[in-house]
Amino acid sequence: xxxxxxxxxxxxxxxxxxxxxxxxxxxxxxxxxxxxxxxxxxxxxxxxxxxxxxxxxxxxxxxxxxxxxxxxxxxxxxxxxxxxxxxxxxxxxxxxxxxxxxxxxxxxxxxxxxxxxxxxxxxxxxxxxxxxxxxxxxxxxxxxxxxxxxxxxxxxxxxxxxxxxxxxxxxxxxxxxxxxxxxxxxxxxxxxxxxxxxxxxxxxxxxxxxxxxxxxxxxxxxxxxxxxxxxxxxxxxxxxxxxx
Amino acid sequence: xxxxxxxxxxxxxxxxxxxxxxxxxxxxxxxxxxxxxxxxxxxxxxxxxxxxxxxxxxxxxxxxxxxxxxxxxxxxxxxxxxxxxxxxxxxxxxxxxxxxxxxxxxxxxxxxxxxxxxxxxxxxxxxxxxxxxxxxxxxxxxxxxxxxxxxxxxxxxxxxxxxxxxxxxxxxxxxxxxxxxxxxxxxxxxxxxxxxxxxxxxxxxxxxxxxxxxxxxxxxxxxxxxxxxxxxxxxxxxxxxxxx
DNA sequence: TAGTGGTCTAGACCACAAA
DNA sequence: TTGTGGTCTAGACCACTAG
Numbered sequence: 001x002x003x004x005x006x007x008x009x010x011x012x013x014x015x016x017x018x019x020x021x022x023x024x025x026x027x028x029x030x031x032x033x034x035x036x037x038x039x040x041x042x043x044x045x046x047x048x049x050x051x052x053x054x055x056x057x058x059x060x061x062x063x064x065x066x067x068x069x070x071x072x073x074x075x076x077x078x079x080x081x082x083x084x085x086x087x088x089x090x091x092x093x094x095x096x097x098x099x100x101x102x103x104x105x106x107x108x109x110x111x112x113x114x115x116x117x118x119x120x121x122x123x124x125x126x127x128x129x130x131x132x133x134x135x136x137x138x139x140x141x142x143x144x145x146x147x148x149x150x151x152x153x154x155x156x157x158x159x160x161x162x163x164x165x166x167x168x169x170x171x172x173x174x175x176x177x178x179x180x181x182x183x184x185x186x187x188x189x190x191x192x193x194x195x196x197x198x199x200x201x202x203x204x205x206x207x208x209x210x211x212x213x214x215x216x217x218x219x220x221x222x223x224x225x226x227x228x229x230x231x232x233x234x235x236x237x238x239x240x241x242x243x244x
Numbered sequence: 245x246x247x248x249x250x251x252x253x254x255x256x257x258x259x260x261x262x263x264x265x266x267x268x269x270x271x272x273x274x275x276x277x278x279x280x281x282x283x284x285x286x287x288x289x290x291x292x293x294x295x296x297x298x299x300x301x302x303x304x305x306x307x308x309x310x311x312x313x314x315x316x317x318x319x320x321x322x323x324x325x326x327x328x329x330x331x332x333x334x335x336x337x338x339x340x341x342x343x344x345x346x347x348x349x350x351x352x353x354x355x356x357x358x359x360x361x362x363x364x365x366x367x368x369x370x371x372x373x374x375x376x377x378x379x380x381x382x383x384x385x386x387x388x389x390x391x392x393x394x395x396x397x398x399x400x401x402x403x404x405x406x407x408x409x410x411x412x413x414x415x416x417x418x419x420x421x422x423x424x425x426x427x428x429x430x431x432x433x434x435x436x437x438x439x440x441x442x443x444x445x446x447x448x449x450x451x452x453x454x455x456x457x458x459x460x461x462x463x464x465x466x467x468x469x470x471x472x473x474x475x476x477x478x479x480x481x482x483x484x485x486x487x488x
Numbered sequence: 489t490a491g492t493g494g495t496c497t498a499g500a501c502c503a504c505a506a507a
Numbered sequence: 508t509t510g511t512g513g514t515c516t517a518g519a520c521c522a523c524t525a526g
Contacts, residue, residue, distance in 0.1 A: 009514075035491075048515070061426055064464055068492050071492090071493080074460070184483070185482065185483045187328075187482075230433070236430055239331075239429045241426060280511080289497090293495085296495095310512075311503065312506075
């Protein structure tokens with residue numbers, strides 16, 4: 001029996017263990033996994049816990065499950081790391097594409113929001129926002145241009161420029177005590193122009209993918225909105241949909 | 245042979261009932277749902293079943309759940325119908341945007357695939373594909389241009405042009421006996437040009453969203469690939485991501 | 489027929505929030 | 508302290524696949 005710690009969720013531990021076996025090739029694409037009961041016995045957990053882990057692997061497209069037959073590693077299991085689900089963290093997306101992430105440019109200011117932002121964040125007419133503009137590089141090439149709007153009022157601790165370098169979500173947790181529970185993103189294809197084009201070093205008219213996002217805290221209050229431009233060159237975004 | 249309808253899953257029934265209450269306003273945004281135990285008693289199912297239903301509503305962003313507090317309808321609950329998850333069916337996406345879907349143009353031919361398609365579908369050098377080209381309209385305006393490639397060999401029943409009008413997935417099930425279990429889509433922003441631009445009635449250089457998809461059956465064999473161009477005008481695509 | 493995954497139950501215990 | 512959601516268990520039964 002494999003030793004399991006109580007700290008992390010049991011199902012996450014099982015999921016991680018199986019993912020590891022898929023990544024290192026001890027479970028090859030097409031290969032059948034051991035049956036649920038056997039996995040449960042091996043890891044010393046209940047069948048339900050194993051099923052929770054397998055359900056997650058299925059949802060991200062790493063395995064397919066056939067009733068009456070078994071669970072199998074998919075052909076695409078090795079490419080599941082550049083998922084849209086990973087979009088919580090740009091660095092992960094860039095790394096999943098095999099590139100080294102870094103920050104290419106950073107700028108910020110406090111200002112009155114435009115009408116659209118004010119409505120999205122449910123702000124009063126006098127309330128200001130902290131605007132953060134960043135460019136993310138993949139192997140020194142600019143790939144993501146990101147503008148974040150945070151209600152100034154939320155930020156309760158003084159910060160410096162260096163505090164803005166990590167992900168916005170981390171910044172919000174540390175300096176506003178706000179945790180993003182979910183966000184809604186609208187996908188819009190656009191063409192590059194103006195400052196955005198220049199900062200992404202692409203010519204005017206080049207196709208970009210724009211994410212217009214609003215993020216909410218546990219109380220369903222909008223605490224952040226972003227406009228994120230993705231330059232597709234050497235950055236792939238994937239979706240996996242599996243039938244329920 | 246008569247098709248036998250299996251009773252719908254209990255969790256799906258509960259989910260549907262709650263969704264209905266959200267849609268018709270008897271559960272308003274911000275409002276708290278009854279506790280799990282109460283829902284379980286009310287619908288005559290176990291707490292686990294209720295939790296499965298609530299987990300699904302949470303995943304699509306219709307509710308947020310706060311440990312120790314309760315489950316609440318989100319502000320965005322009313323807009324969850326234009327999800328990327330609905331992408332199985334273009335008609336649904338178009339209808340969710342408040343428009344009437346129809347088919348604007350349809351063309352098909354049998355041909356030898358190009359190298360890219362042949363590799364995606366794991367075809368031999370002699371095998372042909374059925375190519376289906378369609379344009380979907382929303383309120384008579386072209387919004388989606390779709391090219392499907394199906395290995396000719398899979399199609400086991402004769403078909404007519406009319407059989408191609410429904411969704412490809414339905415066509416595959418009826419005429420090839422193949423069911424799509426999951427698909428992988430890559431999102432690519434492009435600019436309109438040539439035939440695609442003309443059929444979508446947009447000017448050359450207009451931004452489009454391209455989905456490069458490969459769909460697999462239960463045996464993890466690729467059975468379909470598509471190139472789908474979305475024109476964003478009056479068609480919104482949304483993603484909801486919630487923290488696990 | 490044996491073995492697999494799919495659904496559902498009843499109940500235990502824990503973590504957290506609010507009164 | 509009470510009540511909420513979060514995790515986990517053990518077991519029943521069903522649906523489907525394969526030999």
